[in-house]
Amino acid sequence: MNERIKMDVPAASPLRHDDAAETLRHVRQPLPHDSGRKHVQGTAQYIDDIREPEGTLHVAIGQSPKARGRLISLDVSAGRAVPGVVAVLTADDIPGKNDVSPAFGDDRLFVEDVIDFLGQAVFAVVATNRDVARRAVKLAVMEIEHERPSITVEDALERGETVLPDYAFGRGDANAAIAASPRSLAGQFRVGGQEHFYLEGQVALAIPGEDGDVHVYSSTQHPSEVQHVVARVLDIPDSYVVCETRRMGGGFGGKESQATQWAVTAALAARVTGRPCKLRLDRDDDFILTGKRHDFRCDWSVGFDEDGRIQGYAVELLARCGCSADLSGGVVDRAMFHADNAYWMPAVHVGSKRLKTNTVSNTAFRGFGGPQGMLAAEHVMDQIAWATGRDPLDVRYANFYRPGGNHTPFGMEVEETDTLLGLVQNLERSSDYRARRQEIAAFNASSPIMKRGLALTPVKFGISFTLTHLNQAGALVHVYQDGSVHLNHGGTEMGQGLYIKVAQVVAEEFGIAMERVRITATTTAKVPNTSPTAASSGSDLNGMAARVAAGAIKRRMIAHAAKAYDVPEEQVEFRDDRVFIGNESLSFTELARKCIQARVALSEAGHYATPKITWNRDKATGRPFFYFAYGAACSEVIVDTLTGENRLLRADILHDVGKSLNPAIDIGQIEGGFVQGMGWLTTEELVFNSEGRLLTHAPSTYKIPVASDVPADFRVALYPNANREETIYRSKAVGEPPIMLANSVFCALADAVHSLDPSKAVPLDAPATPEAILRACEALRGRPMG
Amino acid sequence: MTRDAIRFWRHGRVVEVTGFHPRTTLLDYLRLNERKLGTKEGCAEGDCGACTVALGRVRGGRVRYEPVNACILLLGQVDGAELVTVEDLAVGDDLHPVQAAMVARHGSQCGFCTPGIVMSLFALYHEGGRPLDRQAANDALAGNLCRCTGYRPIVDAALDACSAEAGDHFTKASDATVQGLTALADGRDLFIGDAARFFAAPASEDSLAALYAQHPDATLVAGCTDVGLWVTKGMAELDRVIWLGRVAGLDIIEDSDDALAIGATATHAQAYSSLARIDADLGELMRRFGSAQVRASGTVGGNIANGSPIGDLAPALIALDSTIELRRGDATRTLPLESFFIAYRRQDRQPGEYLRRVTVPKLKAHEVFRAYKVSKRFDEDISAAMGAFRFTLDGRRVASARIAFGGMAGIPKRATETEQALAGISLDDPSAWGEALAAIGRDYQPLDDHRASAAYRSTVARNLLFKALSETASGRTDATRLVGGREALEAAE
Structure with missing residues (x-):
């Protein structure tokens, strides 16, 4: 096997780019993560590492043992009597509203009456140490009147239960177009969910202050929401709550809305006991108590011509949302927004149902529904290829957005059709797709058991929150009298490198060394009313807001220097930690000091709101996305058709990050996203039993990729392509899009199975576990498994 | 003669600890007692590796470092070893070579798995002096989950840092460490606590047989890769623990022409190469057995004695017609491995009886x-x-x-x-x-x-x-x- 790793990351010099006038010192440099040295020494502090204030108590959650029913009685007296137990909290202890939902009011902190899923929080024990608290929760006695739960999509359809109304959009009469097409196909395709498995589980520490106020340290992607919900539950003003987040040990969407409940529980415990309280979920509890990526059933039908060109496409996206709305409105909307992926569909209908099941409420997960909608589209491309006998890549080419066919099912124009086509053609060449296709066919012809497969799939992903008002950010920058700079903004650091990227922007703006910029923890007390760090928007929004703040300070410093030295403002330049004023120069520090003496303000709050975006959901019109990010991947796999086991042999990725703010960070997002997506589509399988109990509730039973799952031959490159929109240094967002590069792995596995009998379609759902693959193999061999 | 405290080597000196609950895990000791917070809890079941630390023991006259999962290792099990955690690697501002390689290769994103990965690489680094390929690096990292990076930069860091002969401050201190560790091997029985609650580590089979006969309801612990989960997930009380790791001779592997006899407490790591010599498939099975951390703690005897319905090793050993030897008090008996397993999680083992060793016949020419x-x-x-x-x-x-x-x-x-x-x-x-x-x-x-x-x-x-x-x-x-x-x-x- 080939052992080649290629990375387009230069060692020390900036990336070459077409704008020769651009002279940048920090931006575009592959700087290491700002906490890299601390990570490797174990000195980076996570919430559980914060020195506990004297008298800190520990909280454990008491869970419902049934998935659906009513709580008749709860007796926690035995737990209360355990030495070390300080308090037992129930719904009766809540001073404000028993509501920890992000929007729809349907998530309880503790069960009052109705039980919605197995594991739901019913009460909490507060004790002098975590071990005592965890053991004491086992002593509660609950009387529950339970009934048969809804677990599957089919259960929910049968009962007709949803968490939010159905929604659809489209263009023309899709069903008529399909009926009128030369060829048509229809089917059902299932796409599995995914557990976030952030390495740092959910955790919060709440420290009570005076007048009922509270300082909450939370591992959250959304400090403002934690602040708001703590205030709502404790019945205090938002201004009495500070939420602070220095870093998370991973988030991936799992800490967007669902970090809140644990922070609120810790805050309530602090209120009731008057002492600092910490809640850190055990990993199994984290699996059971927090939502996952939505799994979908996609009912699709498509009409096309003999070349595989789509005439009409209709898809019904049936999302299993779990027990409450949470973020399912937006998640399923985004699945709908990406049901086209990169393909022009002249007549199209995209429908959706947000189904309610008695399972934990599914939530945001990197891609936010987009991956599910897109995978269904890729599956349909494969189905067309199998039906027409054409190469799957040619079917994709035949359907790409193109001039004259460049409007999405929701009416937004796809402006960069050239980017998509150029990128895919480029990858087709660099991955040697055609020659390998032939070589693999020859291999498969002579290999009865081992079969190889190849697939090249594109990604087009819309960038912006589809809830328009979230597309704003704030930053706070101070310049101190010694020339050091304090940087704060509303974005949170979950490992994605947001903090270093924004620091690069600020250091660039002031022309100072990175070391002068002190990156500080995100806190609601410095930058208020923030959006979650989500939707890949972190750098786009916060980078801009920080640049606005730094720019405003810089302009005041320029004005002062120009006046003091009597030169035009155009002749003041910040560079190399100095300020050049006409023919003179002084250090950045000296100018800062002079400004303070001259009573010039060196602090600024910057704000940014994304331009151009509009979205009218009722009419399904507008431009929900500022721009699209593009990418493509080509994956080659080998499958053991006796067991379904498989290996990814090689992956080639070409991805569009615009002009990169930091190519090392971006490459890391691309590779990490791809591998995480590969896990979602292969080994990561969530299994609930008929009682609603999650059987895959820990890494021993739920399998995310390990090092050996990464192909030895892994070639990742950035596609040179400046963002045509005015984003921060013409970069593009990179957090979520790479997840969907892994669709190529799924399609390659199906391609390998397809070689067993090219006359048949491959009945393969996601995740393509060895079992799912073997079932598909046996189906093509005409002998059902068993 | 009996010792009532564990003793281990840390930062070049002996640390003695006593009076702890037998179920105290090494991770809880580090985070709650030592307040060393670099070592993380990711899953508390030995599967994610965020809690990886290295234990040094004298083997073949030199110190060998092995990675272990601190979350499911009992504190008592570090007796006699050198304990190395992520805080111990850098000297002042100078990063250890594996740490420097991780930074240079952008091997951390969220950083939460990173201390454990650094410690796995530290153990790999000390195996040094061999050309390291991607497969070997992957094997060394199989027990470390990372959800951010996609591993490529971490494997590159391993290839950068772990191919050369080790030469860090642990290498420089190795003579003193060998001396220190040798002095700790006192051959005395260890008993901490009282009859109602104890952590015991007998030093000889006779002591073990006598102690277990006296406390047949005590839990025998070898590597603790399974029993650890009874504590962290099952909330087991685990009041009486007999750890087998100090029993002299119980880990001996005897390799003769027609059979391999593996002492019950030989770890998977120790038995790996002997089993691989019987057959390449057995070697491949061992390579994929758990992770480096699990193979360093888990034992062949424990894998058999806990009666897992899957027990990756047992089917292979049954197919090879292996036998096992059990001892209770002074009486020993031998039986075919296959008849040891009676029903789900039920074995042919009497109260007070323990597994001594398993004997694996070698393959004949035909x-x-x-x-x-x-x-x-x-x-x-x-x-x-x-x-x-x-x-x-x-x-x-x-x-x-x-x-x-x-x-x-x-x-x-x-x-x-x-x-x-x-x-x-x-x-x-x-x-x-x-x-x-x-x-x-x-x-x-x-x-x-x-x-x-x-x-x-x-x-x-x-x-x-x-x-x-x-x-x-x-x-x-x-x-x-x-x-x-x-x-x-x-x-x-």
Whole structure:
């Protein structure tokens, strides 16, 4: 096997780019993560590492043992009597509203009456140490009147239960177009969910202050929401709550809305006991108590011509949302927004149902529904290829957005059709797709058991929150009298490198060394009313807001220097930690000091709101996305058709990050996203039993990729392509899009199975576990498994 | 004579700890007592590796560092070892070579798994002095989950830092460390606590036999890779613990011409190469057994004695016709391994009786062995089904067969009907294999669970038999293996 790793990351010099006038010192440099040295020494502090204030108590959650029913009685007296137990909290202890939902009011902190899923929080024990608290929760006695739960999509359809109304959009009469097409196909395709498995589980520490106020340290992607919900539950003003987040040990969407409940529980415990309280979920509890990526059933039908060109496409996206709305409105909307992926569909209908099941409420997960909608589209491309006998890549080419066919099912124009086509053609060449296709066919012809497969799939992903008002950010920058700079903004650091990227922007703006910029923890007390760090928007929004703040300070410093030295403002330049004023120069520090003496303000709050975006959901019109990010991947796999086991042999990725703010960070997002997506589509399988109990509730039973799952031959490159929109240094967002590069792995596995009998379609759902693959193999061999 | 405190080597000096609850984990000791917070809890079940620390022990006259999962290791188990955590690697501002490589390669994103990864690489670094390839780096990292990076930069960091001969401050201190550790090996029994609650670590088999006879309800702990979860997940009280790790001689591996005798407390890491010499498939099975951390703690005896229905090793050892030796008080007895397993999680072991060793007969000239582990994830996973086959050949015929599967019943179990159906069949006539392939369906009625459905298990069992016969017939494996083809392994030998 080939052992080649290629990375387009230069060692020390900036990336070459077409704008020769651009002279940048920090931006575009592959700087290491700002906490890299601390990570490797174990000195980076996570919430559980914060020195506990004297008298800190520990909280454990008491869970419902049934998935659906009513709580008749709860007796926690035995737990209360355990030495070390300080308090037992129930719904009766809540001073404000028993509501920890992000929007729809349907998530309880503790069960009052109705039980919605197995594991739901019913009460909490507060004790002098975590071990005592965890053991004491086992002593509660609950009387529950339970009934048969809804677990599957089919259960929910049968009962007709949803968490939010159905929604659809489209263009023309899709069903008529399909009926009128030369060829048509229809089917059902299932796409599995995914557990976030952030390495740092959910955790919060709440420290009570005076007048009922509270300082909450939370591992959250959304400090403002934690602040708001703590205030709502404790019945205090938002201004009495500070939420602070220095870093998370991973988030991936799992800490967007669902970090809140644990922070609120810790805050309530602090209120009731008057002492600092910490809640850190055990990993199994984290699996059971927090939502996952939505799994979908996609009912699709498509009409096309003999070349595989789509005439009409209709898809019904049936999302299993779990027990409450949470973020399912937006998640399923985004699945709908990406049901086209990169393909022009002249007549199209995209429908959706947000189904309610008695399972934990599914939530945001990197891609936010987009991956599910897109995978269904890729599956349909494969189905067309199998039906027409054409190469799957040619079917994709035949359907790409193109001039004259460049409007999405929701009416937004796809402006960069050239980017998509150029990128895919480029990858087709660099991955040697055609020659390998032939070589693999020859291999498969002579290999009865081992079969190889190849697939090249594109990604087009819309960038912006589809809830328009979230597309704003704030930053706070101070310049101190010694020339050091304090940087704060509303974005949170979950490992994605947001903090270093924004620091690069600020250091660039002031022309100072990175070391002068002190990156500080995100806190609601410095930058208020923030959006979650989500939707890949972190750098786009916060980078801009920080640049606005730094720019405003810089302009005041320029004005002062120009006046003091009597030169035009155009002749003041910040560079190399100095300020050049006409023919003179002084250090950045000296100018800062002079400004303070001259009573010039060196602090600024910057704000940014994304331009151009509009979205009218009722009419399904507008431009929900500022721009699209593009990418493509080509994956080659080998499958053991006796067991379904498989290996990814090689992956080639070409991805569009615009002009990169930091190519090392971006490459890391691309590779990490791809591998995480590969896990979602292969080994990561969530299994609930008929009682609603999650059987895959820990890494021993739920399998995310390990090092050996990464192909030895892994070639990742950035596609040179400046963002045509005015984003921060013409970069593009990179957090979520790479997840969907892994669709190529799924399609390659199906391609390998397809070689067993090219006359048949491959009945393969996601995740393509060895079992799912073997079932598909046996189906093509005409002998059902068993 | 009895000692009432554990003693271990840390930062060049002896640390003594006593008065702890027997179920105290090493991770809780580090985070709650030492307040060393670099070591993280990711899963508390030994699967994610965020809590990885290194233990140094004297082997072959020098200090060997092995990675272990601190979350499921009992504090008492560090007795006699050097304990190294992530805080100990850098000297002032100078990063350790594995740390520097991780930073240079952008090997951390969220950073939470990073301390554990650094410690796995630290152990790999100290194996140094060999050309390291990607496969070896992957093997060393199989027990460390990272959700952010996609591993490529971490593996590159391993290749950068762990190929050369080790030369860090631990290397420089190795003479003193050897002296310190040697002085700790006092051969005394260890007993901390009282009859109601104790952590005991007898130093000899006689002490063990006597103590266990006195406390037959105590929990025997070898590597603690299973019992650790009783504590962290099952909230077991675990009041009386007898740790076997200090029993002199119980970890001895005796390699003779016709058999391999593995002492019950020999770790998987220690037994790995001896088992691999019996057969390449056994070596491949060991390579994929748990993770480096689990292989460094977990023992061959523990894997058998805990009676897992899957127990990756047991089916292979049953197919090889292994026997085990048990002791209770002064009495010992020997029985075939297969008859040790009675029913789900129930074994033929009397109160106060413990496993001494397992004896594995070596393959004879006309015997062919094949073993296959089938799991949802290729590495660091528990089998959905695990099949092991030993064919005794008579020319191009199968004279007799021994077949055992894990994951197909409540215990690791022989396929007796299939074995009978195979007797006398020709390797050159696949059409004659049908009866044996059908017999597997009668030998096993597997269950549905979260790892696989019954239908999948049954199909895989049949297909693995087909694969084993095909490979035996052709003498080749390169067209039937994804990785671990015997030709490549044998070429590498």
